[in-house]
Amino acid sequence: MQRFQVEITAQEERPAPFPPSPTPPSALFLTQSKTRRRVSNKPLVVVVVVVVVVVVVVVVVVVVVVVVIVVVVVVVVIIIVVVVVVVVVVVVVVVVIIIVVVVVVVVAAAAAAVVVCGGGGD
Known part of the structure:
Protein backbone atom coordinates (compact mmCIF):
# COMPACT_ATOMS: atom_id res chain seq x y z
CA MET A 1 0.00 0.00 0.00
CA GLN A 2 2.76 2.43 0.81
CA ARG A 3 4.49 1.83 -2.44
CA PHE A 4 1.36 2.68 -4.44
CA GLN A 5 1.04 5.94 -2.59
CA VAL A 6 4.65 6.80 -3.27
CA GLU A 7 4.21 6.26 -7.00
CA ILE A 8 1.15 8.46 -7.09
CA THR A 9 3.02 11.15 -5.20
CA ALA A 10 5.91 10.90 -7.63
CA GLN A 11 3.58 11.30 -10.61
CA GLU A 12 1.92 14.35 -9.07
CA GLU A 13 5.28 16.07 -8.53
CA ARG A 14 6.42 15.73 -12.14
CA PRO A 15 6.52 18.97 -14.11
CA ALA A 16 3.81 19.61 -16.68
CA PRO A 17 4.67 18.32 -20.16
CA PHE A 18 4.19 21.83 -21.69
CA PRO A 19 5.81 24.92 -20.20
CA PRO A 20 3.45 27.71 -19.18
CA SER A 21 2.62 30.21 -21.91
CA PRO A 22 5.21 33.00 -22.19
CA THR A 23 2.52 35.39 -23.48
CA PRO A 24 0.93 37.40 -20.70
CA PRO A 25 -2.86 37.13 -20.41
CA SER A 26 -3.40 40.76 -21.54
CA ALA A 27 -1.54 40.09 -24.83
CA LEU A 28 -3.57 36.92 -25.30
CA PHE A 29 -6.74 38.95 -24.84
CA LEU A 30 -5.58 41.50 -27.42
CA THR A 31 -4.74 38.77 -29.92
CA GLN A 32 -8.12 37.16 -29.39
CA SER A 33 -9.94 40.47 -29.73
CA LYS A 34 -8.09 41.24 -33.01
CA THR A 35 -9.03 37.81 -34.31
CA ARG A 36 -12.60 38.38 -33.26
CA ARG A 37 -12.64 41.75 -35.01
CA ARG A 38 -11.40 40.24 -38.23
CA VAL A 39 -13.98 37.49 -38.09
CA SER A 40 -16.75 39.93 -37.20
CA ASN A 41 -15.67 42.38 -39.96
CA LYS A 42 -16.17 39.83 -42.71
CA PRO A 43 -19.92 39.45 -42.12
CA LEU A 44 -20.18 43.24 -41.79
CA VAL A 45 -18.46 43.72 -45.15
CA VAL A 46 -20.77 41.13 -46.70
CA VAL A 47 -23.81 42.89 -45.24
CA VAL A 48 -22.58 46.29 -46.50
CA VAL A 49 -21.93 44.88 -49.98
CA VAL A 50 -25.36 43.24 -50.07
CA VAL A 51 -27.06 46.46 -48.92
CA VAL A 84 -56.75 67.03 -81.97
CA VAL A 85 -54.87 68.64 -84.89
CA VAL A 86 -56.42 66.19 -87.36
CA VAL A 87 -59.91 66.82 -85.94
CA VAL A 88 -59.39 70.61 -86.10
CA VAL A 89 -58.14 70.39 -89.70
CA VAL A 90 -61.10 68.20 -90.70
CA VAL A 91 -63.55 70.59 -89.01
CA VAL A 92 -61.96 73.63 -90.71
CA VAL A 93 -62.05 71.88 -94.11
CA VAL A 94 -65.69 70.90 -93.63
CA VAL A 95 -66.61 74.47 -92.58
CA VAL A 96 -64.76 75.93 -95.58
CA ILE A 97 -66.52 73.46 -97.91
CA ILE A 98 -69.88 74.39 -96.38
CA ILE A 99 -69.13 78.12 -96.77
CA VAL A 100 -68.04 77.62 -100.40
CA VAL A 101 -71.17 75.60 -101.16
CA VAL A 102 -73.40 78.22 -99.54
CA VAL A 103 -71.68 81.04 -101.45
CA VAL A 104 -71.95 79.11 -104.74
CA VAL A 105 -75.62 78.37 -104.10
CA VAL A 106 -76.34 82.02 -103.21
CA VAL A 107 -74.46 83.28 -106.26
CA ALA A 108 -76.22 80.73 -108.49
CA ALA A 109 -79.61 81.69 -107.06
CA ALA A 110 -78.87 85.38 -107.62
CA ALA A 111 -77.73 84.67 -111.17
CA ALA A 112 -80.86 82.61 -111.80
CA ALA A 113 -83.02 85.39 -110.39
CA VAL A 114 -81.32 87.91 -112.64
CA VAL A 115 -81.82 85.69 -115.65
CA VAL A 116 -85.47 84.91 -114.79
CA CYS A 117 -86.42 88.46 -113.83
CA GLY A 118 -84.78 89.95 -116.84
CA GLY A 119 -81.74 91.83 -115.79
CA GLY A 120 -81.30 95.57 -115.33
CA GLY A 121 -84.07 98.00 -114.63
CA ASP A 122 -84.50 100.25 -117.68
Whole structure:
Protein backbone atom coordinates (compact mmCIF):
# COMPACT_ATOMS: atom_id res chain seq x y z
CA MET A 1 0.00 0.00 0.00
CA GLN A 2 2.76 2.43 0.81
CA ARG A 3 4.49 1.83 -2.44
CA PHE A 4 1.36 2.68 -4.44
CA GLN A 5 1.04 5.94 -2.59
CA VAL A 6 4.65 6.80 -3.27
CA GLU A 7 4.21 6.26 -7.00
CA ILE A 8 1.15 8.46 -7.09
CA THR A 9 3.02 11.15 -5.20
CA ALA A 10 5.91 10.90 -7.63
CA GLN A 11 3.58 11.30 -10.61
CA GLU A 12 1.92 14.35 -9.07
CA GLU A 13 5.28 16.07 -8.53
CA ARG A 14 6.42 15.73 -12.14
CA PRO A 15 6.52 18.97 -14.11
CA ALA A 16 3.81 19.61 -16.68
CA PRO A 17 4.67 18.32 -20.16
CA PHE A 18 4.19 21.83 -21.69
CA PRO A 19 5.81 24.92 -20.20
CA PRO A 20 3.45 27.71 -19.18
CA SER A 21 2.62 30.21 -21.91
CA PRO A 22 5.21 33.00 -22.19
CA THR A 23 2.52 35.39 -23.48
CA PRO A 24 0.93 37.40 -20.70
CA PRO A 25 -2.86 37.13 -20.41
CA SER A 26 -3.40 40.76 -21.54
CA ALA A 27 -1.54 40.09 -24.83
CA LEU A 28 -3.57 36.92 -25.30
CA PHE A 29 -6.74 38.95 -24.84
CA LEU A 30 -5.58 41.50 -27.42
CA THR A 31 -4.74 38.77 -29.92
CA GLN A 32 -8.12 37.16 -29.39
CA SER A 33 -9.94 40.47 -29.73
CA LYS A 34 -8.09 41.24 -33.01
CA THR A 35 -9.03 37.81 -34.31
CA ARG A 36 -12.60 38.38 -33.26
CA ARG A 37 -12.64 41.75 -35.01
CA ARG A 38 -11.40 40.24 -38.23
CA VAL A 39 -13.98 37.49 -38.09
CA SER A 40 -16.75 39.93 -37.20
CA ASN A 41 -15.67 42.38 -39.96
CA LYS A 42 -16.17 39.83 -42.71
CA PRO A 43 -19.92 39.45 -42.12
CA LEU A 44 -20.18 43.24 -41.79
CA VAL A 45 -18.46 43.72 -45.15
CA VAL A 46 -20.77 41.13 -46.70
CA VAL A 47 -23.81 42.89 -45.24
CA VAL A 48 -22.58 46.29 -46.50
CA VAL A 49 -21.93 44.88 -49.98
CA VAL A 50 -25.36 43.24 -50.07
CA VAL A 51 -27.06 46.46 -48.92
CA VAL A 52 -25.17 48.52 -51.53
CA VAL A 53 -26.08 46.05 -54.28
CA VAL A 54 -29.74 46.02 -53.22
CA VAL A 55 -29.84 49.85 -53.11
CA VAL A 56 -28.22 50.11 -56.56
CA VAL A 57 -30.66 47.56 -58.02
CA VAL A 58 -33.64 49.36 -56.47
CA VAL A 59 -32.43 52.74 -57.80
CA VAL A 60 -31.89 51.31 -61.29
CA VAL A 61 -35.35 49.69 -61.28
CA VAL A 62 -36.99 52.93 -60.09
CA VAL A 63 -35.15 54.96 -62.76
CA VAL A 64 -36.16 52.50 -65.49
CA VAL A 65 -39.80 52.54 -64.33
CA VAL A 66 -39.84 56.36 -64.25
CA VAL A 67 -38.28 56.57 -67.73
CA VAL A 68 -40.82 54.08 -69.10
CA ILE A 69 -43.69 56.04 -67.52
CA VAL A 70 -42.37 59.34 -68.94
CA VAL A 71 -41.97 57.82 -72.42
CA VAL A 72 -45.51 56.39 -72.31
CA VAL A 73 -46.93 59.74 -71.15
CA VAL A 74 -45.05 61.62 -73.90
CA VAL A 75 -46.27 59.17 -76.56
CA VAL A 76 -49.86 59.45 -75.32
CA VAL A 77 -49.64 63.27 -75.32
CA ILE A 78 -48.21 63.26 -78.86
CA ILE A 79 -51.02 60.94 -80.02
CA ILE A 80 -53.63 63.21 -78.38
CA VAL A 81 -52.11 66.32 -80.00
CA VAL A 82 -52.03 64.65 -83.43
CA VAL A 83 -55.66 63.52 -83.06
CA VAL A 84 -56.75 67.03 -81.97
CA VAL A 85 -54.87 68.64 -84.89
CA VAL A 86 -56.42 66.19 -87.36
CA VAL A 87 -59.91 66.82 -85.94
CA VAL A 88 -59.39 70.61 -86.10
CA VAL A 89 -58.14 70.39 -89.70
CA VAL A 90 -61.10 68.20 -90.70
CA VAL A 91 -63.55 70.59 -89.01
CA VAL A 92 -61.96 73.63 -90.71
CA VAL A 93 -62.05 71.88 -94.11
CA VAL A 94 -65.69 70.90 -93.63
CA VAL A 95 -66.61 74.47 -92.58
CA VAL A 96 -64.76 75.93 -95.58
CA ILE A 97 -66.52 73.46 -97.91
CA ILE A 98 -69.88 74.39 -96.38
CA ILE A 99 -69.13 78.12 -96.77
CA VAL A 100 -68.04 77.62 -100.40
CA VAL A 101 -71.17 75.60 -101.16
CA VAL A 102 -73.40 78.22 -99.54
CA VAL A 103 -71.68 81.04 -101.45
CA VAL A 104 -71.95 79.11 -104.74
CA VAL A 105 -75.62 78.37 -104.10
CA VAL A 106 -76.34 82.02 -103.21
CA VAL A 107 -74.46 83.28 -106.26
CA ALA A 108 -76.22 80.73 -108.49
CA ALA A 109 -79.61 81.69 -107.06
CA ALA A 110 -78.87 85.38 -107.62
CA ALA A 111 -77.73 84.67 -111.17
CA ALA A 112 -80.86 82.61 -111.80
CA ALA A 113 -83.02 85.39 -110.39
CA VAL A 114 -81.32 87.91 -112.64
CA VAL A 115 -81.82 85.69 -115.65
CA VAL A 116 -85.47 84.91 -114.79
CA CYS A 117 -86.42 88.46 -113.83
CA GLY A 118 -84.78 89.95 -116.84
CA GLY A 119 -81.74 91.83 -115.79
CA GLY A 120 -81.30 95.57 -115.33
CA GLY A 121 -84.07 98.00 -114.63
CA ASP A 122 -84.50 100.25 -117.68
